[in-house]
Each structure stands twice: as structure tokens, then as C-alpha cells.
Amino acid sequence: MSTRTATVASRVGLHARPASLFVQAAAATGLPVTVAVGEGVPVDARSILMVMGLGAKHGDQVTLTAEGEGADAALDSLVELVETDHDA
Amino acid sequence: MPELHPLLHGVGVGTGAAVGTAVVLAPAARPPADEPADPGAGPRVREAFEAVAAELRRRAETAGGTTGEVLQATALMAADPGLLAVVDQRLAAGSGPATAVDEAVEQFCAVLAASGPYLAERVTDLRDVRDRVVARVLGLPEPGVPQLTGPSVVVARDLAPADTAALDLSLVVGIVTELGGPTSHTAIIAAQFDIPCVVRAAGALALPAGTDVALDARAGTVTPDPPRAVRAEISARRAARAALAASAGGPGRTADGTAVQLLANVGTLEDADRAAALDVEGVGLFRTEVLFLDRAGAPSLAEQTDAYAWVFTAFGDRKVVVRTLDAGADKPLAFVEVAAEENPALGVRGLRTSRRHPELLTTQLAALAAAAERTGTHPWVMAPMVSTPAEAAQFAAQARAAGLPTVGAMVEVPAAALRARQLVAAGLDFVSIGTNDLTQYAMAADRLEGDLADLLDPWQPAVLQLVQATGTVEVPVGVCGEAARDPLLALVLVGLGVRSLSMAAAAVPAVRFALSRTDLGTCVEMAGAALAADSPQDARRAAARSADADVLAL
Numbered sequence: 141m142s143t144r145t146a147t148v149a150s151r152v153g154l155h156a157r158p159a160s161l162f163v164q165a166a167a168a169t170g171l172p173v174t175v176a177v178g179e180g181v182p183v184d185a186r187s188i189l190m191v192m193g194l195g196a197k198h199g200d201q202v203t204l205t206a207e208g209e210g211a212d213a214a215l216d217s218l219v220e221l222v223e224t225d226h227d228a
Numbered sequence: 229m230p231e232l233h234p235l236l237h238g239v240g241v242g243t244g245a246a247v248g249t250a251v252v253l254a255p256a257a258r259p260p261a262d263e264p265a266d267p268g269a270g271p272r273v274r275e276a277f278e279a280v281a282a283e284l285r286r287r288a289e290t291a292g293g294t295t296g297e298v299l300q301a302t303a304l305m306a307a308d309p310g311l312l313a314v315v316d317q318r319l320a321a322g323s324g325p326a327t328a329v330d331e332a333v334e335q336f337c338a339v340l341a342a343s344g345p346y347l348a349e350r351v352t353d354l355r356d357v358r359d360r361v362v363a364r365v366l367g368l369p370e371p372g373v374p375q376l377t378g379p380s381v382v383v384a385r386d387l388a389p390a391d392t393a394a395l396d397l398s399l400v401v402g403i404v405t406e407l408g409g410p411t412s413h414t415a416i417i418a419a420q421f422d423i424p425c426v427v428r429a430a431g432a433l434a435l436p437a438g439t440d441v442a443l444d445a446r447a448g449t450v451t452p453d454p455p456r457a458v459r460a461e462i463s464a465r466r467a468a469r470a471a472l473a474a475s476a477g478g479p480g481r482t483a484d485g486t487a488v489q490l491l492a493n494v495g496t497l498e499d500a501d502r503a504a505a506l507d508v509e510g511v512g513l514f515r516t517e518v519l520f521l522d523r524a525g526a527p528s529l530a531e532q533t534d535a536y537a538w539v540f541t542a543f544g545d546r547k548v549v550v551r552t553l554d555a556g557a558d559k560p561l562a563f564v565e566v567a568a569e570e571n572p573a574l575g576v577r578g579l580r581t582s583r584r585h586p587e588l589l590t591t592q593l594a595a596l597a598a599a600a601e602r603t604g605t606h607p608w609v610m611a612p613m614v615s616t617p618a619e620a621a622q623f624a625a626q627a628r629a630a631g632l633p634t635v636g637a638m639v640e641v642p643a644a645a646l647r648a649r650q651l652v653a654a655g656l657d658f659v660s661i662g663t664n665d666l667t668q669y670a671m672a673a674d675r676l677e678g679d680l681a682d683l684l685d686p687w688q689p690a691v692l693q694l695v696q697a698t699g700t701v702e703v704p705v706g707v708c709g710e711a712a713r714d715p716l717l718a719l720v721l722v723g724l725g726v727r728s729l730s731m732a733a734a735a736v737p738a739v740r741f742a743l744s745r746t747d748l749g750t751c752v753e754m755a756g757a758a759l760a761a762d763s764p765q766d767a768r769r770a771a772a773r774s775a776d777a778d779v780l781a782l
Contacts, residue, residue, distance in 0.1 A: 189311055
């Protein structure tokens with residue numbers, strides 16, 4: 141199991157367009173990816189409703205985990221996505 | 229003997245009338261209260277979700293822009309594995325299929341609603357997904373707009389922007405809604421296309437689809453199965469309106485020759501082209517925010533210059549009044565996310581946006597100046613939501629420095645109306661009263677709040693008093709707002725000192741006619757009578773007493 145932490149860069153947090161992009165990218169990995177805010181309960185990163193329901197705000201730390209082949213590379217690209225300001 | 233349906237009463241938008249076939253937008257289907265359990269329904273329910281997701285993806289691709297992104301996110305919700313997992317749980321627990329969908333959606337709505345204001349809109353989108361899925365699961369038509377085949381009166385609870393986008397407006401002769409208000413999305417669309425409209429007509433959804441209805445916006449009534457006399461009256465009124473539109477022309481003047489400019493409100497470049505082909509004296513309100521609204525980033529200097537030059541060219545020597553970016557509140561911009569506001573209408577909007585994003589205004593003014601130079605025209609430029617002389621002075625200085633010599637401000641807040649003299653002294657060449665916002669702020673009633681329609685009436689004497697306070701300044705005073713398109717109210721506004729009226733271009737002929745039948749003294753008399761009234765209804769009645777009979781018949 142691979143794990144990464146990332147800081148939410150978008151000013152609106154992990155909502156709206158950033159959430160939509162993140163969830164689509166998570167689903168595209170084909171792996172079971174989860175996301176949690178800080179030490180909170182992880183949720184399915186492929187579910188936009190679960191991800192938005194986390195209420196992750198700008199500057200929050202999120203923890204990503206994934207399992208399976210290519211998990212490390214998949215998480216690296218997701219970290220990059222979370223740490224990009226999509227509203228800029 | 230056919231069943232007789234009672235006359236419905238609502239709030240009329242505009243003064244027109246029409247007869248057409250009622251087309252009722254299907255209201256959302258709800259799960260039956262006693263829906264039996266069906267644990268094997270999983271695949272069927274999934275299929276319904278997938279079909280809705282596919283349709284939303286298709287629409288997202290067609291729409292593009294910000295709308296496309298919203299539809300794309302909505303499609304993701306319709307295919308959400310978390311949501312489908314909860315639906316499966318509810319089915320296993322013994323809920324019926326449609327009920328399971330409803331329960332799962334409401335569970336997520338509660339989570340989203342608790343996660344802050346950004347997600348409130350997503351709740352609406354998620355419930356829209358639910359309505360579509362529930363309809364499919366129950367084998368009922370999806371909510372939305374049916375294909376129109378002839379002159380139609382569209383009947384709906386309220387029209388969403390998505391509904392209007394799907395409507396063939398060339399076949400819509402009237403609109404009736406149960407909700408909404410005189411400044412709601414529905415009403416604005418109706419004004420834009422000069423479609424008679426009655427909002428807040430209780431019981432409208434019970435009108436049987438396919439029957440003829442007569443709609444009278446001036447009276448605020450909807451008559452199902454109209455008797456021959458009603459049909460004849462409406463047809464005569466429409467003919468009279470069309471005749472006067474064809475007969476009168478040219479610049480607006482009172483009967484005794486006072487010039488009152490008749491201008492058009494335009495948003496898109498297509499609007500501008502349409503309006504430029506009509507007999508109007510120019511543009512009184514070019515709403516530039518349309519260029520900014522449907523996109524992820526601000527338009528560039530070059531792109532804005534091209535757009536403004538297009539409009540200036542379309543109107544040539546005619547006057548064009550440009551309003552700089554009016555964003556915020558009901559017009560959020562995707563690329564200027566402001567902190568969540570408790571009261572967006574009282575927040576960072578209009579000119580105030582430039583406090584946080586000065587570059588938006590700087591670029592826009594530069595683009596306007598470049599477009600003016602390229603086309604050899606002299607646009608008037610005004611800022612929205614100016615409240616103090618200091619703001620007026622700063623905007624005027626900035627616009628002039630950019631090379632735009634004719635500068636004004638919108639009067640939309642009571643502070644600006646009461647201190648119009650000081651605003652002008654701060655360096656303005658003209659002011660333009662935005663009656664929709666001015667009414668909202670004068671009456672402390674959200675302009676999108678249909679339940680407060682009575683307070684949002686521009687005939688409110690308090691609003692007229694604020695117009696009067698503005699109407700005494702020494703520079704040109706205009707009105708650009710829905711108030712200007714009501715011929716009787718237009719006369720009152722002229723009586724209060726207003727000398728230009730900007731409205732949906734389609735409304736100009738009726739206002740021109742009303743002016744041509746009324747001298748300035750009568751306008752002043754009507755204004756005085758309206759100001760002395762205690763309610764909007766009384767104000768209208770009082771003004772009507774001095775009006776020409778042909779004007780009242782419009």
C-alpha cells in the first residue's frame with residue numbers, strides 16, 4: 141500500500157472544478173484510491189460526492205493511499221493535481 | 229360539458245397578451261409513498277443512473293465553457309460509486325427502487341449542505357440527477373422541456389436557465405410560472421424577447437396540457453379555455469400594438485417636444501446586432517459581464533477590444549453606454565472566487581470587485597479605449613454599484629486616464645440616489661438608474677426572492693422618491709432597468725427628471741408611443757400623483773388617471 145500527503149492548493153478547496161478534475165483522475169488510474177483530510181476517515185477518491193463531502197479547504201493536508209501495480213506513480217500524479225491551483 | 233378551469237391570478241411581467249396552447253413542463257416525479265421493496269432492482273436502477281450520466285456528459289460536450297464543467301461534474305455525480313453503494317444498501321434494507329434513490333441522494337445532500345456554502349449549488353444539481361433517475365425508474369417522462377409544435381404558452385413551476393436554453397422561443401407566445409418574481413430569470417427572458425409573462429400564478433401547473441389559454445400580463449391573469457370575447461380582445465390588442473410599432477418611429481419625444489432618448493439594453497454581441505437593426509437611438513446599457521460569465525479565465529485585452537469594437541461598429545454614430553464588469557452576488561465569476569459571503573448582494577460586487585481584483589477593471593478600460601480608437605466612436609462608460617462620491621471620483625479618474633472622456637455611474641443603492649448631486653460633483657458626466665437593484669436595496673428585498681414580489685415592484689413610492697432625488701442633478705439622467713419598459717411608468721420616470729430610457733429593444737415602440745401622446749406637464753403631474761400614493765397599486769392607479777386612453781390600452 142502506497143501513501144502520500146498533499147496540500148490543497150485551490151482557493152475553493154477540493155470543491156467544484158478541482159474536485160471534479162481530481163475524481164476523474166483518480167478513476168482513470170483504475171486503482172482503488174482513497175483520500176482523507178489529515179488523520180480523518182479515508183473515503184473513495186473516485187466518488188465526487190464523498191470527496192466534496194470531506195470539505196477539504198485551501199491549505200488542508202490530505203492523505204492519499206492506493207494499492208496495486210503503478211500505485212506510486214498514480215499517487216504522484218494525483219499529488220501534483222491536488223497541489224495545483226486550478227482557479228489561477 | 230367540458231370541465232371549466234378557473235381564472236388564475238399572478239403578477240404580470242410587461243403589458244402584453246397572448247393566446248396559445250398550454251405546454252406544461254413536467255414537474256419532478258416523486259417516489260410513491262408505499263413503493264414495495266424490490267431487492268432485485270439493482271441492475272435496473274444502475275442502468276437508470278448510467279443513462280442519466282451519459283445524457284449529462286453529452287450535454288456537457290455540447291455546452292462547453294463553465295456550463296459544460298458544471299454539467300460534467302453533475303455527470304460524475306450521476307455515476308458516483310459512493311452514491312450507487314448507498315442505493316444498493318437501501319435496496320437491500322427493503323426500500324423500493326425509486327425510494328432507495330431518493331434516500332441515498334438525500335443522505336449525500338445532507339453531507340454536502342453541512343460542508344459549506346460552495347456546495348449548496350451542488351445539492352441542487354444532485355437533486356436534479358435524482359429527479360431524472362427517479363423518473364426513469366418509474367417509467368415516467370424526465371422533467372424538462374417538451375418539443376414545441378405551435379404557438380405555445382409554457383407553464384412551469386419556475387423556468388431554470390437550462391430550461392430556457394432548451395426552449396424554441398420562436399414558438400413561445402407566453403410564459404406562466406407558479407413561482408419566480410418580476411426580476412427572476414424567467415421574467416428577464418420574457419422581457420428580452422417581449423414574451424408576455426405571468427409569474428406567481430398559483431395553480432398554473434394544474435392547467436391541462438394541450439388546452440388553449442389566454443394570458444394577459446397587464447391584468448396578471450391566465451384564462452383557460454378562453455371565451456370568444458377574450459380571444460377577440462387579445463387579438464385586437466396585439467394588432468393595435470403591432471400597428472403602433474409600425475406607425476411611430478424616430479427619436480423619443482413627449483407630445484410637446486421634450487427629447488427622451490429610447491435606448492436598448494444589450495448583453496451579447498448577437499443582442500447588439502439584433503438591437504442595432506431596430507429603430508432605437510443606441511444602447512443605454514451594454515452588460516459587459518456576459519463576456520466574462522461563462523468561462524474559466526478573464527478574457528484578454530485583445531479579445532475584449534474585439535468584442536467592444538464589434539458593438540461600437542454595429543451602432544456607429546449612435547450612443548453606446550458601456551457598463552464595466554458587474555460581477556458578484558447573482559453573477560459569480562468562475563475565476564474570481566471571493567470568500568464565502570453571508571449576504572452576497574451586500575458584498576464584494578459591481579465596482580467593488582476592483583478592490584480585490586483591480587487588474588480586471590484596468591484591462592477592461594484599456595480595451596474599451598482601444599476599441600473606441602479603432603472604431604472612431606465615443607462610448608460612454610459607467611461603473612455599477614457606486615455608493616460614494618469617493619468611488620465615483622476614483623472611477624472617473626481611472627476611466628479618463630485610460631482615454632475614455634465620458635464617464636458615469638449607475639445609481640443602484642439608496643446612498644447614491646440620495647447623494648446623486650455629490651456623486652456628480654465628484655466628476656461624473658451622467659448617471660443611470662438601475663431600477664432592479666435600486667428597488668432591491670430600497671426595499672431590503674432580495675430581487676431573486678419571488679415571495680417578495682410585492683416589495684420588488686418598481687412602482688413602490690419609496691423607489692420613485694429615490695429616482696426623484698437623482699432626477700434633479702444637472703447632468704443627463706437615464707434609467708436602465710425593467711421599469712423603463714412599462715409605458716405608464718416610463719412617463720412617470722420622465723416626470724421625475726429622467727431623459728433617457730433603456731430597455732429590451734422590443735419594448736421601445738410602446739414607450740415611444742406613450743411619450744408621443746403625453747406632454748411633459750402631464751408626466752410631472754403623473755409623477756406627483758404616484759409619489760403621493762401609499763402603495764405600488766395606488767401609485768399606478770394615480771398615474772393612470774392623467775394618462776391618455778390609448779396609452780392605457782397598450
